[in-house]
Amino acid sequence: MVTIRxxxxxxxxxxxxxxxxxxxxxxxxxxxxxxVNEAIEELHFIPNSVAASLSSKQSGRVAVLTDPDGxxxxxxxxxxxxxxxxxxxxxxxxxxxxPLFFSMFAGMQVEEIEHxxxxxxxxxxxxxxxxxxxxxxxxxxxxxxxxxxxxDMPLESENTSNIGVDHAQAQKDILRKTITENTGPxxxxxxxxxxxxxxxxxxxxxxxxxxxxxxxxxxxxxxGEFSEKKAREITLKLGRDKDIIACGSDLxxxxxxxxxxxxxxxxxxxxxDGITLMGYAGKNMTTVRQDFKDIGEEAxxxxxxxxxxxxxxxxxxxxxxxxxxxxxVLE
Amino acid sequence: MVTIRxxxxxxxxxxxxxxxxxxxxxxxxxxxxxxVNEAIEELHFIPNSVAASLSSKQSGRVAVLTDPDGxxxxxxxxxxxxxxxxxxxxxxxxxxxxPLFFSMFAGMQVEEIEHxxxxxxxxxxxxxxxxxxxxxxxxxxxxxxxxxxxxDMPLESENTSNIGVDHAQAQKDILRKTITENTGPxxxxxxxxxxxxxxxxxxxxxxxxxxxxxxxxxxxxxxGEFSEKKAREITLKLGRDKDIIACGSDLxxxxxxxxxxxxxxxxxxxxxDGITLMGYAGKNMTTVRQDFKDIGEEAxxxxxxxxxxxxxxxxxxxxxxxxxxxxxVLE
DNA sequence: CCTCATTAGGAAACCGTTTTCTTAATGATA
DNA sequence: TATCATTAAGAAAACGGTTTCCTAATGAGG
Numbered sequence: 001m002v003t004i005r006x007x008x009x010x011x012x013x014x015x016x017x018x019x020x021x022x023x024x025x026x027x028x029x030x031x032x033x034x035x036v037n038e039a040i041e042e043l044h045f046i047p048n049s050v051a052a053s054l055s056s057k058q059s060g061r062v063a064v065l066t067d068p069d070g071x072x073x074x075x076x077x078x079x080x081x082x083x084x085x086x087x088x089x090x091x092x093x094x095x096x097x098x099p100l101f102f103s104m105f106a107g108m109q110v111e112e113i114e115h116x117x118x119x120x121x122x123x124x125x126x127x128x129x130x131x132x133x134x135x136x137x138x139x140x141x142x143x144x145x146x147x148x149x150x151x152d153m154p155l156e157s158e159n160t161s162n163i164g165v166d167h168a169q170a171q172k173d174i175l176r177k178t179i180t181e182n183t184g185p186x187x188x189x190x191x192x193x194x195x196x197x198x199x200x201x202x203x204x205x206x207x208x209x210x211x212x213x214x215x216x217x218x219x220x221x222x223x224g225e226f227s228e229k230k231a232r233e234i235t236l237k238l239g240r241d242k243d244i245i246a247c248g249s250d251l252x253x254x255x256x257x258x259x260x261x262x263x264x265x266x267x268x269x270x271x272x273d274g275i276t277l278m279g280y281a282g283k284n285m286t287t288v289r290q291d292f293k294d295i296g297e298e299a300x301x302x303x304x305x306x307x308x309x310x311x312x313x314x315x316x317x318x319x320x321x322x323x324x325x326x327x328x329v330l331e
Numbered sequence: 332m333v334t335i336r337x338x339x340x341x342x343x344x345x346x347x348x349x350x351x352x353x354x355x356x357x358x359x360x361x362x363x364x365x366x367v368n369e370a371i372e373e374l375h376f377i378p379n380s381v382a383a384s385l386s387s388k389q390s391g392r393v394a395v396l397t398d399p400d401g402x403x404x405x406x407x408x409x410x411x412x413x414x415x416x417x418x419x420x421x422x423x424x425x426x427x428x429x430p431l432f433f434s435m436f437a438g439m440q441v442e443e444i445e446h447x448x449x450x451x452x453x454x455x456x457x458x459x460x461x462x463x464x465x466x467x468x469x470x471x472x473x474x475x476x477x478x479x480x481x482x483d484m485p486l487e488s489e490n491t492s493n494i495g496v497d498h499a500q501a502q503k504d505i506l507r508k509t510i511t512e513n514t515g516p517x518x519x520x521x522x523x524x525x526x527x528x529x530x531x532x533x534x535x536x537x538x539x540x541x542x543x544x545x546x547x548x549x550x551x552x553x554x555g556e557f558s559e560k561k562a563r564e565i566t567l568k569l570g571r572d573k574d575i576i577a578c579g580s581d582l583x584x585x586x587x588x589x590x591x592x593x594x595x596x597x598x599x600x601x602x603x604d605g606i607t608l609m610g611y612a613g614k615n616m617t618t619v620r621q622d623f624k625d626i627g628e629e630a631x632x633x634x635x636x637x638x639x640x641x642x643x644x645x646x647x648x649x650x651x652x653x654x655x656x657x658x659x660v661l662e
Numbered sequence: 663c664c665t666c667a668t669t670a671g672g673a674a675a676c677c678g679t680t681t682t683c684t685t686a687a688t689g690a691t692a
Numbered sequence: 693t694a695t696c697a698t699t700a701a702g703a704a705a706a707c708g709g710t711t712t713c714c715t716a717a718t719g720a721g722g
Contacts, residue, residue: 334708335710336708349709379707382707385708389711390709
């Protein structure tokens with residue numbers, strides 16, 4: 001393995017100088033920079049990230065915490081996107097990204113989790129799929145020992161940023177689109193919501209309710225708990241008499257659509273997320289497509305900013321409204 | 332952060348002694364072990380894996396190389412399972428697992444990939460989703476600079492193990508089951524295969540052909556390239572006159588089933604993999620369920636063995652035949 | 663009782679970086 | 693010309709472990 005010493009020798013400078021060049025420190029002359037970079041090129045030197053992360057409290061590593069075991073079947077796809085995005089951005093920023101899963105910390109106190117993260121030189125965490133009732137993880141973020149970027153939870157502080165789409169607005173948009181594009185009476189909407197301990201549920205429900213006031217349609221909200229099965233049951237019971245079924249997640253939208261199909265009723269259904277599975281569920285479905293990979297990337301970049309000293313903030317990501325078609329799945 | 336020095340002080344021994352206790356070295360007295368472990372407990376000491384991996388050529392880190400961008404939509408779920416399994420087992424073995432994606436190495440020569448891995452202190456790699464035409468990655472494995480565990484490729488050497496189910500046997504089993512459980516004539520099977528540059532395709536096709544000889548049914552093999560669309564097209568063209576459609580992957584099975592449904596034909600279809608998506612595709616489908624998470628776990632354990640000095644070998648993992656039902660998806 | 667082998671434990675070097683000090687050299691100012 | 697900043701570069705001390713010696717103590721063998 002070629003080390004920084006080899007480069008230093010080759011360039012005829014001290015190791016510290018090479019390090020400064022690598023990290024773009026000021027107070028290195030143009031000449032030296034060139035000489036060092038040549039040596040780096042010639043020797044195909046790549047700095048050892050493990051050593052860097054050990055010696056530097058700066059170049060910390062960042063953990064992506066996800067919960068692919070979590071409630072929904074869709075989560076595996078979504079979590080993978082988050083991870084891919086973060087790993088990709090981490091690669092570009094020369095930052096080690098380590099994937100961790102909620103299940104690893106099951107039953108642990110905050111302190112222990114903290115120790116475990118410290119023991120991996122983790123300085124920053126990205127948390128995806130956090131619910132209100134996950135106290136240990138929430139505490140972890142709030143104690144601010146780590147720079148945190150939380151996806152879809154309104155946490156914000158000196159060391160904590162949050163990121164995600166504007167769920168309320170997106171819900172309004174997709175629902176409005178669904179209503180206006182369908183010629184039926186559309187004055188009666190069944191909204192099947194996600195679990196109530198989830199922030200996105202609150203927001204999405206709020207969006208739906210606000211729109212119902214604005215447009216003056218009838219809105220029934222039922223708790224589908226993010227469960228396809230539950231959504232199915234609710235739809236079987238109440239779906240027939242409604243004009244439109246709106247769901248707080250794609251998975252529930254699928255459950256609802258299956259139920260409608262079984263009943264031989266053909267109301268439009270809209271979901272939320274934009275998972276691949278949607279393509280397989282039926283016709284006349286729309287959804288809000290979030291770009292989870294982009295979110296993962298941006299979350300990692302935000303980690304860098306926080307580690308660089310920036311204050312926590314709120315980041316809203318774009319989304320798109322889409323008509324679901326099986327043909328799209330076939331690429 | 333509490334370090335090994337703190338523990339040493341507390342236990343009244345040298346750092347080296349603590350290290351020996353942590354790593355279960357011999358030549359430490361029972362007494363000392365107990366004292367040290369008490370100190371570890373009391374201080375809540377967790378060894379820093381970064382430092383360990385820097386100082387020790389032994390405690391290397393292992394990379395999981397996956398390709399979730401890859402051809403199939405299913406891959407995101409499958410790759411996630413591999414990663415989860417590996418991370419879980421890595422956690423237990425106190426080994427850092429770092430996720431990497433094929434796309435990161437696109438267009439690179441082996442040497443560069445090697446350097447990049449070395450620069451992360453990676454000593455062992457798990458490769459999932461490798462195809463015959465990925466020369467750089469194949470070379471990477473064959474140069475044996477790293478201990479490799481390859482999923483579903485028959486690579487084996489001093490430093491290389493392979494792991495996976497017996498694809499030929501599994502294909503025979505699922506096909507036999509599909510044939511015997513369906514009362515129709517069943518003397519004519521359409522087999523839609525995966526891409527030909529893939530080892531699993533060879534094996535699965537071999538299995539189907541062997542069974543066709545053994546049981547004396549008619550077998551037509553078509554190349555579906557692991558594509559749902561292609562499988563759909565093939566089925567539209569040839570499916571009607573067959574009795575059974577067998578596919579080299581679930582995704583293709585779904586494409587085939589959709590095509591049959593569109594044609595109002597109801598032949599049994601069998602796939603391969605056991606992805607969640609199958610539950611949404613239709614009735615009368617069977618598949619071979621692989622436990623990708625288990626494979627990931629076992630792969631990581633094999634990395635440990637290889638790093639411990641064991642020679643490479645071949646590991647066959649169990650699989651199950653299953654009837655696909657939407658109800659199962661609803662758990 | 664002396665020698666030799668064996669064992670328990672410690673001191674110190676090392677892994678490959680970063681970072682903090684120093685020092686030397688340069689140029690500006692008085 | 694003497695003084696003081698300022699800048700470029702190097703030496704050395706971290707970072708938190710592992711590992712390689714080395715020493716002291718113990719017990720066995722003669």
